[in-house]
Amino acid sequence: MIIKSIIAAVTAVSMLTACAGAPSETESVIDRITAEVSSAVTGTTEESTPETSEKPGTAETPAPGTSDSGSTAMEDTEMSEEVKYIALTFDDGPNATTTNDVIDKLEKYGIVASFFLIGNNINDESAKAVKRAYDLGCEIDNHSRTHSDMTKLSAEEIKAEFEYTDEKAFEITGEHTKFFRPPYISVHQIVFDNIDVPFIAGIGANDWEDRVTAEKRARMILKQAKDGDIILLHDAEGNSQTVDALDTIIPELQKQGYKFVTVTELFKVKGIDPDMEKVYTNVLQKYQYN
Structure with a gap:
């Protein structure tokens, strides 16, 4: 021929x-x-000539660093880097009603969140909700004992506010709280000096105000959300509009490619070692309050 x-x-x-x-x-x-x-x-x-992603001679035995599909380890890494990560957090609980309603939504969508507890809200019934969240894989964090403005307290009072809630959380979960969200995001150097965990803020939706509808809360969060963000919502007793807003916020962010993780996991996946004298709204950026 x-x-x-x-x-x-x-x-x-x-x-x-x-x-x-x-x-x-x-x-x-x-x-x-x-x-x-x-x-x-x-x-x-x-x-x-057939189209193929495989190189000649690699169909039966993948080359080192490749999967059976022919994709390389580098390609797999690049694909994982395209995933966006976000942490959903809740303040002002726990309670036996709204906190459990929030957990129902987390279970519905197969995600986790982080709960920042007020120590004085922890009782026998609300403690069950905390344990339920913890068993789901959620993180339990600290929002003070009385929700007081930390900048108006003495050093001893600041320590007591943090330690009370930390001890209550430990009694329920066997773990100490890993992050602190100062009430009103009000801090100064004395507060930093007396609380030995990183400080967290977050993007919010004014969801403590009854006049802000569930639809508006969802729109506000979705408009702001970006990779590495910490979402700040409230599971205070009776805050049903935030519970309803989750049915829009969670699936829409999932559709946009976000994976929900705890605050600890968010820092870890982004390779960030949190600065102890900064307040984080996004783990990739920091806002210095002092």
């Missing part, structure tokens, strides 16, 4: 000589001859 094709090519060249004065036709014939000779030598044609 190869010899016949070469003979045909030589014949075509001879015919080409007679076509002088038609450059475009000459170039066209040359292109066809080149293709025929190439096909004869390789035994393939453009139409018969």
